[in-house]
Amino acid sequence: MNLLEKLDAAAAVRKSLLPDGVGAFGIPIEEVYSATEARIGDRRVLLLGTNNYLGLTFSPECIQAAHEALDTEGTGTTGSRMANGSYSGHRALEQEFANFYECCTGIVFTTGYQANLGTISGLVGRGDTVLIDSDSHASIYDGCILSGAEIIRFRHNDMIDMEKRLRRLGDRTTTTLIIVEGIYSMLGDQAPLAEIVQLKNKYNCTLLLDEAHSLGVLGETGQGLVEKTGLLKEIDFITGTFSKSLCSIGGFCVSNHPQLDQLRYISHPYIFTASPSPATIASTRAALKLLRNGSNLRKQLWKNCTQLYTHLNTVGYRLGPEPGPVIAAILDNPRQALQLWHGLLEHNIYVNLILPPAAPDGKSLVRCSVNAAHTNEQIAHVGATFEKLYQQFLVA
Amino acid sequence: MTECNYDEIMQLLCDRLSTLTSSETAITADTNLISELSIDSIKLLNLIMEIEDSFDISIPINALADVQTVHELASLISRIKSAH
Ligand SMILES: Cc1ncc(COP(=O)(O)O)c(C=O)c1O
Numbered sequence: 001m002n003l004l005e006k007l008d009a010a011a012a013v014r015k016s017l018l019p020d021g022v023g024a025f026g027i028p029i030e031e032v033y034s035a036t037e038a039r040i041g042d043r044r045v046l047l048l049g050t051n052n053y054l055g056l057t058f059s060p061e062c063i064q065a066a067h068e069a070l071d072t073e074g075t076g077t078t079g080s081r082m083a084n085g086s087y088s089g090h091r092a093l094e095q096e097f098a099n100f101y102e103c104c105t106g107i108v109f110t111t112g113y114q115a116n117l118g119t120i121s122g123l124v125g126r127g128d129t130v131l132i133d134s135d136s137h138a139s140i141y142d143g144c145i146l147s148g149a150e151i152i153r154f155r156h157n158d159m160i161d162m163e164k165r166l167r168r169l170g171d172r173t174t175t176t177l178i179i180v181e182g183i184y185s186m187l188g189d190q191a192p193l194a195e196i197v198q199l200k201n202k203y204n205c206t207l208l209l210d211e212a213h214s215l216g217v218l219g220e221t222g223q224g225l226v227e228k229t230g231l232l233k234e235i236d237f238i239t240g241t242f243s244k245s246l247c248s249i250g251g252f253c254v255s256n257h258p259q260l261d262q263l264r265y266i267s268h269p270y271i272f273t274a275s276p277s278p279a280t281i282a283s284t285r286a287a288l289k290l291l292r293n294g295s296n297l298r299k300q301l302w303k304n305c306t307q308l309y310t311h312l313n314t315v316g317y318r319l320g321p322e323p324g325p326v327i328a329a330i331l332d333n334p335r336q337a338l339q340l341w342h343g344l345l346e347h348n349i350y351v352n353l354i355l356p357p358a359a360p361d362g363k364s365l366v367r368c369s370v371n372a373a374h375t376n377e378q379i380a381h382v383g384a385t386f387e388k389l390y391q392q393f394l395v396a
Numbered sequence: 397m398t399e400c401n402y403d404e405i406m407q408l409l410c411d412r413l414s415t416l417t418s419s420e421t422a423i424t425a426d427t428n429l430i431s432e433l434s435i436d437s438i439k440l441l442n443l444i445m446e447i448e449d450s451f452d453i454s455i456p457i458n459a460l461a462d463v464q465t466v467h468e469l470a471s472l473i474s475r476i477k478s479a480h
Binding site for chain 2: 153165168
């Protein structure tokens with residue numbers, strides 16, 4: 001098979017799952033009306049497939065900050081911070097993240113994907129070990145591969161399996177980086193952080209926590225799982241993204257280890273890419289302020305999460321183990337998932353379809369992301385539609 | 397399981413693989429795990445986790461990238477086991 005034939009073979013597999021005309025992946029969105037509504041084709045749809053957890057995409061404060069930065073600093077930085085310089089906004093945002101997490105050091109990356117790539121490959125290398133959850137996001141897997149460290153996985157959120165693997169590492173645990181996520185993006189469940197911290201201390205490892213989906217969502221001020229569990233001081237490195245609750249693009253790493261700063265000189269995903277544009281940085285800074293003071297938004301978000309989770313659970317859907325802004329219905333096979341996804345779209349509700357191998361353990365998922373801007377009526381309507389489709393497709 | 401040589405590992409692998417595959421092919425050292433046994437990657441990863449527990453080892457996923465045949469998997473396990 002030549003290179004192009006290999007791509008043809010992959011396309012054939014994809015087509016066998018998705019009938020012609022169903023563009024479930026990369027669906028064209030023609031117009032966006034608000035944090036909860038958009039137009040797909042000629043349908044005005046309710047958005048339940050975004051990671052806009054606090055509903056801030058159209059916040060006037062963020063939009064105005066971005067406008068001002070565009071007017072005063074232009075559209076782009078046109079280069080990397082190492083070679084072309086750091087704007088005051090980049091430095092200020094790093095300081096703001098460090099303050100937010102009560103840490104001494106913060107680094108901003110161009111995306112959350114690169115934050116994981118850059119942090120992991122900067123911290124570990126050949127001869128070191130990474131111990132990761134089997135449900136880890138692709139950016140964590142890719143960061144580990146880039147690093148050259150030995151990659152060992154433990155069963156998702158299974159502390160017995162994790163400890164077994166730590167024990168098997170013997171004295172190599174001191175050069176082992178454990179990586180877990182605050183909220184897992186597929187099933188919306190949280191890491192058992194207290195037990196993980198206990199094991200990290202018992203075996204003398206280093207711990208990295210990715211708060212991508214939990215930033216803005218968990219904790220009184222929105223720090224994430226570290227705040228909900230009161231374990232901030234126990235975590236060595238925290239990464240996260242601006243692309244979800246902060247509604248822009250970018251990523252960060254913060255730490256109380258001043259050595260984090262060295263990553264600026266060794267980490268390719270930090271060095272060899274252009275820095276975030278001024279408008280991106282400005283809207284992120286405004287969003288971070290709203291996020292810190294957003295306890296009312298978090299209350300509304302959790303009310304919505306619980307309402308939808310409870311409704312789908314009562315109807316009989318198989319869901320992830322706990323409610324959260326990511327609510328995934330687990331279907332028996334890709335066809336069923338596609339039917340449900342398509343049925344929802346026909347009722348003007350847009351959610352995410354996730355088929356193997358993207359979802360863990362060969363699962364097929366129809367995943368909803370709930371946000372603080374959804375009204376009770378919208379959430380009730382989504383629940384009722386899921387209920388109707390359950391009767392239609394899933395009752396044998 | 398403590399002391400374990402290559403032949404025992406081979407035997408255990410062949411036994412487990414024959415219950416997982418739908419293919420009629422006889423399993424030998426040179427059998428290709430994916431293309432000949434048509435065991436999907438998820439079943440294979442679960443099998444790996446089971447094997448890790450039977451031999452009390454962790455197999456790094458980087459090392460699995462080079463594994464195609466039953467023989468290669470058995471040698472990898474025996475290498476990791478003897479390094480312990
Ligand atoms: C757990 C996790 N980490 C990192 C990322 C990457 O973030 P970004 O979208 O900023 O590249 C994502 C988002 O997809 C994620 O779910």
